[in-house]
Structures are given as C-alpha cells and as structure tokens.
Amino acid sequence: MSLLVALAIAATVAAGVYLALSRDLFRCVVGLAVLGSAVNLLVFAAGRLGPLAPPIVEPGALSLATTAANPLPQALVLTAIVIGFALLCFALVLGALIARRTGVEDTDRLRATEPEADDPVKPPVLD
Amino acid sequence: MLVLAPLLVPLTTAILAALLYRHAGAQRAISLAGGLALLACTGLLVLEVEQAGRLSVAVGSWPPPYGIELVADRLGALMALVAAVLGVVTLLQQWSSADPAPDSPGLHPLLHGLLAAVGAAFLTADLFNLYVWLELMLIAALGLLVQGGEPRHLEAAFKYFALNMLGTVLLLASVALLYGATGQLNFTALSAAAAGPQAAALPVYVALLTLAFLVKAAAFPLFAWLPATYHTLPAPLLALFGGLLTKVGVYAVLRLLGEVLTGSPPVLYDALGWLAVLTMVTGVLGAAYHWDLRRILAFHIVSQIGYLLLGIAFASAAGAAATVFFTVHNMLAKTALFLIAGIVWRLAGHYDLRRIGGLYDARPGLAVLFLLAAFALVGLPPLSGFWAKLLLLQEGFAQREYVWVAVTLGVSLLTLYSMAKIWLEAFWKPHPAHADLGARVSGLAPAYAAAATLVALSLTLGLAPEPFIRYSEAAVAAFARAGGPAP
Numbered sequence: 001m002s003l004l005v006a007l008a009i010a011a012t013v014a015a016g017v018y019l020a021l022s023r024d025l026f027r028c029v030v031g032l033a034v035l036g037s038a039v040n041l042l043v044f045a046a047g048r049l050g051p052l053a054p055p056i057v058e059p060g061a062l063s064l065a066t067t068a069a070n071p072l073p074q075a076l077v078l079t080a081i082v083i084g085f086a087l088l089c090f091a092l093v094l095g096a097l098i099a100r101r102t103g104v105e106d107t108d109r110l111r112a113t114e115p116e117a118d119d120p121v122k123p124p125v126l127d
Numbered sequence: 128m129l130v131l132a133p134l135l136v137p138l139t140t141a142i143l144a145a146l147l148y149r150h151a152g153a154q155r156a157i158s159l160a161g162g163l164a165l166l167a168c169t170g171l172l173v174l175e176v177e178q179a180g181r182l183s184v185a186v187g188s189w190p191p192p193y194g195i196e197l198v199a200d201r202l203g204a205l206m207a208l209v210a211a212v213l214g215v216v217t218l219l220q221q222w223s224s225a226d227p228a229p230d231s232p233g234l235h236p237l238l239h240g241l242l243a244a245v246g247a248a249f250l251t252a253d254l255f256n257l258y259v260w261l262e263l264m265l266i267a268a269l270g271l272l273v274q275g276g277e278p279r280h281l282e283a284a285f286k287y288f289a290l291n292m293l294g295t296v297l298l299l300a301s302v303a304l305l306y307g308a309t310g311q312l313n314f315t316a317l318s319a320a321a322a323g324p325q326a327a328a329l330p331v332y333v334a335l336l337t338l339a340f341l342v343k344a345a346a347f348p349l350f351a352w353l354p355a356t357y358h359t360l361p362a363p364l365l366a367l368f369g370g371l372l373t374k375v376g377v378y379a380v381l382r383l384l385g386e387v388l389t390g391s392p393p394v395l396y397d398a399l400g401w402l403a404v405l406t407m408v409t410g411v412l413g414a415a416y417h418w419d420l421r422r423i424l425a426f427h428i429v430s431q432i433g434y435l436l437l438g439i440a441f442a443s444a445a446g447a448a449a450t451v452f453f454t455v456h457n458m459l460a461k462t463a464l465f466l467i468a469g470i471v472w473r474l475a476g477h478y479d480l481r482r483i484g485g486l487y488d489a490r491p492g493l494a495v496l497f498l499l500a501a502f503a504l505v506g507l508p509p510l511s512g513f514w515a516k517l518l519l520l521q522e523g524f525a526q527r528e529y530v531w532v533a534v535t536l537g538v539s540l541l542t543l544y545s546m547a548k549i550w551l552e553a554f555w556k557p558h559p560a561h562a563d564l565g566a567r568v569s570g571l572a573p574a575y576a577a578a579a580t581l582v583a584l585s586l587t588l589g590l591a592p593e594p595f596i597r598y599s600e601a602a603v604a605a606f607a608r609a610g611g612p613a614p
Contacts, residue, residue, distance in 0.1 A: 046307030063310040
C-alpha cells in the first residue's frame with residue numbers, strides 16, 4: 001500500500017517537474033499545479049496509511065498512537081488545496097493576460113523586465 | 128490579546144479598506160490610521176514581552192501541541208515592531224509624489240494583508256501555520272506586483288509566482304515529511320520530538336525545509352526571482368518588499384535552525400555558511416554590474432541576506448544575536464535607501480544613473496540622508512551597519528572561520544564601490560540633460576519624513592548600540608534556554 005502510494009506520488013512529481021520545466025507559459029503553470037497536487041498527496045500520506053482505529057489520544061500521551069487513523073493531515077491538505085487552487089486560478093488568469101497583451105507564450109521571450117543587453121559592459125536603460 | 132494585534136490590526140484595516148473601495152480618500156486615511164495603530168500595538172507588545180518574557184495564545188483554547196499557538200517572544204515582537212515601522216513609512220511615501228503606486232482600490236487592502244501575513248509569520252509557533260502565512264504573503268505580494276497592469280508588471284508577477292511556487296512546494300513537502308517523522312507541528316513539541324529518538328532521515332527533512340526557506344529569503348542559488356521582479360514595483364512598495372519580505376525567510380531559518388531543530392548535524396550549518404558567502408558575493412557582483420538605482424539596491428538585498436545567514440551558520444548564541452541585530456539594521460537602512468531612490472526619481476527624473484546627476488548641488492539635505500543610509504549599509508563606524516558587521520566578524524574570528532571573515536570584508540568593500548558609484552553619478556556629476564533641479568517640487572515632504580525617520584532610527588542604532596545589542600542577545604538567550612545552541 002505505502003509503496004504503491006509512494007510510486008504514485010513519484011510519478012506525479014515527475015510529470016509536474018517535466019511540465020514545469022517547459023518553456024510554454026501554460027504548461028509551466030499546469031506543471032506547478034500538478035507538482036502541488038503531488039505534494040498534497042505526500043502530506044496525506046505523512047499521516048500514515050492503513051490503520052483504522054479511532055483517533056483518540058491516550059491520557060498522558062502527546063500524540064496519537066501509531067495504530068490510530070490520523071485526521072490531522074486531512075485538515076492540512078484541505079488548507080493546502082485551497083491555497084494551491086487560489087494560486088492556480090491567479091496564475092492562469094495572469095498567463096492569459098500575458099499571452100493576450102504581449103502575444104508571447106514562450107517564457108524565454110518574456111524579456112520586458114530584463115531586456116537583453118546590447119552593450120558588452122553596461123546593461124540597457126529601463127523605463 | 129496583545130499577542131494577536133500584529134495579525135488582527137492589519138487584517139481589520141484591510142477589511143475596512145476593502146469595504147471603502149469606492150472612496151479613495153477614506154481608504155487612504157483608514158490605511159494610515161491602521162498602520163499607526165499597528166505601530167502602537169507592536170510597540171506595546173515589545174514592552175509587555177520585555178516584562179513578561181514570553182506571551183502565548185492558544186487559538187480557540189485548544190492547548191498546544193494540538194491547537195495552533197501564537198507566541199510573542201523578544202525576537203518575534205521585535206520583528207513585528209520593525210515590520211510595523213516599515214509599513215508606516217511605506218504609507219507615508221505612498222502619500223507623497225515620490226513615485227507612489229497608482230491609486231487602485233486593491234492597493235491598501237493588499238498592503239495590509241501583506242502586513243498581517245508578515246506579522247503572523249513572526250508570531251506563529253506552528254510549522255504548518257507558518258506555511259499558511261508565507262503563502263498569504265505570496266498571494267498579497269502577487270496582488271501588489273500586478274497593480275501596474277502593464278506587460279512588465281504581469282511578466283514580473285509570473286516570474287515571482289513560478290519561482291516562489293517551487294519554494295512553496297518544497298516547503299509543504301518538507302513540513303509533511305517532518306510531521307510524518309515526528310508527529311508534531313508545534314515548535315516546542317517538534318523541538319522535543321526531534322531531540323528524542325528520531326528517524327534517521329530527519330536531517331534530510333530539515334535540510335529540505337531550510338532550502339524552502341532559502342528560496343523565500345532569496346539566497347544563492349535560489350534568488351533569481353528577486354532581481355527579476357522588484358524593479359517593476361513603484362518606490363513605496365519596492366521599499367516595503369525590499370525591507371521586509373526576504374527577512375521573513377531569514378527569520379524562519381533562524382527560528383527553525385536556531386531554536387527548534389538544534390540537533391541538526393554540523394554539516395548543515397557549514398553548508399548554510401558557504402551558501403551565505405556565495406549569496407554575498409553573487410549579490411554584490413550583480414549590483415556592481417547594474418546602473419539602475421532599483422536594480423543596484425535589489426541586488427544588494429541578496430548580498431545582505433548572505434550576512435544574515437552567516438550569523439545563523441555560526442550555530443552559536445553570539446552568531447544568532449548578530450543576525451538579529453543585523454536584520455533590524457538592514458531592514459531600516461535598506462528601506463531608507465529605497466525611499467531615497469524614490470525621491471531621486473521624482474527630483475532628477477529617472478532611476479538610471481546614466482540619466483541623472485547634479486543632486487548634491489540642488490539638494491544637499493537629500494545627499495546627507497543618502498550618505499548616512501549608504502554608509503550604514505556599507506558598515507562605516509559609527510553607523511548601525513558597523514556594529515552589525517563587528518558582531519558577525521567577532522564571532523567569525525572566535526570560530527576561526529577566516530575564509531568567511533575575509534569574504535565578508537571583501538564584499539563590504541564592493542558594497543562601498545556600489546554606493547560610491549551612486550554617489551558619484553547621481554549626486555556629484557552634473558545632470559546630463561542640464562535639467563534645472565533647483566525648482567521647488569511639491570508633495571515630497573512625507574517621503575522626506577519617511578526616509579529621515581528611518582535614517583534617524585539607523586543612527587540611533589549606531590550611536591547607542593549597547594541596549595540594542597543587549598536586546599538581541601536576550602532575544603536569542605531565550606533560544607538557548609529552549610534547547611538552542613549553547614553560548
């Protein structure tokens with residue numbers, strides 16, 4: 001079970017990194033979103049998989065016994081999903097705006113903030 | 128309740144400002160009032176913490192380690208106070224004609240949202256909660272970055288998003304792994320769990336966590352997002368970002384490596400030290416290449432982050448105290464320089480040093496302000512940077528890290544070169560377009576007041592360093608008692 005989940009997370013991370021390294025604006029955003037989802041799975045798995053005993057902390061103990069199911073990662077994942085979703089929406093709108101206003105979807109050609117130098121020694125003058 | 132003030136005051140201000148989105152004047156008044164209230168509350172908090180030592184609030188009365196705990200100790204309260212100071216001077220300059228951000232309904236709510244996230248990040252004692260505040264900081268910062276709405280702003284926001292998102296993913300992954308290994312998220316409980324019998328892979332998780340914070344702090348080799356984006360911001364926001372945001376990353380590293388996960392192997396601190404040295408060198412070299420005031424100062428942020436990290440890498444109480452003192456000095460001096468850059472833009476008409484000049488003749492007062500802030504950054508005695516660097520170097524000599532000490536001194540020299548370049552080009556040489564700089568410029572008084580306040584604070588820090596150094600030492604002495612590095 002754990003091995004299967006680990007392999008699934010690894011595959012998702014690989015897909016996310018592959019997409020995020022793309023020069024295409026939208027592939028990059030989607031890649032980062034996939035990477036975020038993979039990490040959400042990791043948070044979920046960090047609370048251990050399998051045990052089904054009710055999550056009740058024994059008197060005197062500070063953390064759950066390892067035989068109990070752990071509900072905390074679910075709360076954590078929920079928070080992380082909300083944040084990730086907000087960032088993804090923002091990035092998609094941002095990408096669409098960039099594509100529309102500049103006509104560029106290749107991240108290598110996004111050089112408005114850091115124009116290429118035409119002088120061998122000195123940087124170009126910015127606005 | 129005072130512990131919650133650095134979070135609740137800006138949050139309330141943000142909500143009120145958002146509700147008043149149709150009334151620009153009322154929004155600005157609420158915003159400034161909120162900033163001043165935050166300053167007053169954090170000032171009281173520092174005094175209270177000085178009396179009580181450590182104030183803590185368990186949110187929702189869930190006792191730690193189950194609930195989220197907000198703690199104000201000397202370090203957290205001090206950082207919250209400095210953040211409030213920076214917030215107020217930013218709002219002051221926004222009120223002036225020195226390159227203010229365009230008045231949009233979203234500006235003030237986002238600005239206070241940013242202050243709330245930063246304040247809460249300084250006070251939280253819960254690892255996952257820290258992640259949430261860092262994310263809110265990222266979201267507010269992205270909102271502020273796109274305020275201009277031009278292609279360069281959008282592009283900068285995209286670069287900021289993509290690279291910070293990698294940091295976020297790393298951060299969340301390492302929080303999950305640490306939680307999986309220890310079963311704790313509360314700092315105190317995490318510290319105890321990490322000190323006990325532990326998973327063999329724990330140092331790897333700590334390294335991953337440190338790496339994630341280093342992305343947020345803009346350390347070598349993960350700083351590319353900072354110089355690519357900061358110069359697209361208008362001066363007041365640039366001052367706030369430059370003074371505040373990266374320091375939250377440094378604070379997180381200090382808190383985690385200095386107080387919570389002190390059992391980390393020495394190789395981790397060594398690696399941090401070399402990264403710090405490389406951060407200093409690459410940052411200062413980038414600054415030496417550039418001619419745009421904003422870009423020069425942005426690269427100097429990176430360079431100074433190296434100094435801050437070096438203090439943590441010494442893994443000693445003296446090193447941590449040096450980092451605390453250096454952080455406060457740097458937040459004040461750096462923000463002052465950005466504010467002065469905004470005034471220079473207003474007076475001389477450009478940020479590029481090749482297009483401006485003649486300011487020494489026209490505005491000797493501004494020249495003095497710049498010199499004081501620049502020399503504080505370089506570290507000339509008796510200004511605040513001198514004591515910060517002295518503390519760092521003393522600890523470097525005590526630990527016989529001569530290579531680090533040598534690089535630190537060399538980088539200071541290059542910082543002086545950069546500042547001298549600004550001085551020669553912007554202040555001494557005549558204006559290239561022979562513009563008349565003597566004319567009265569209206570609306571600069573708030574910007575002058577803001578910059579002069581910061582320079583005065585930096586001067587105070589430099590002329591009477593004793594109480595501040597003692598405070599810094601006391602701030603990390605609490606660390607040592609909590610299982611931190613032995614003095």
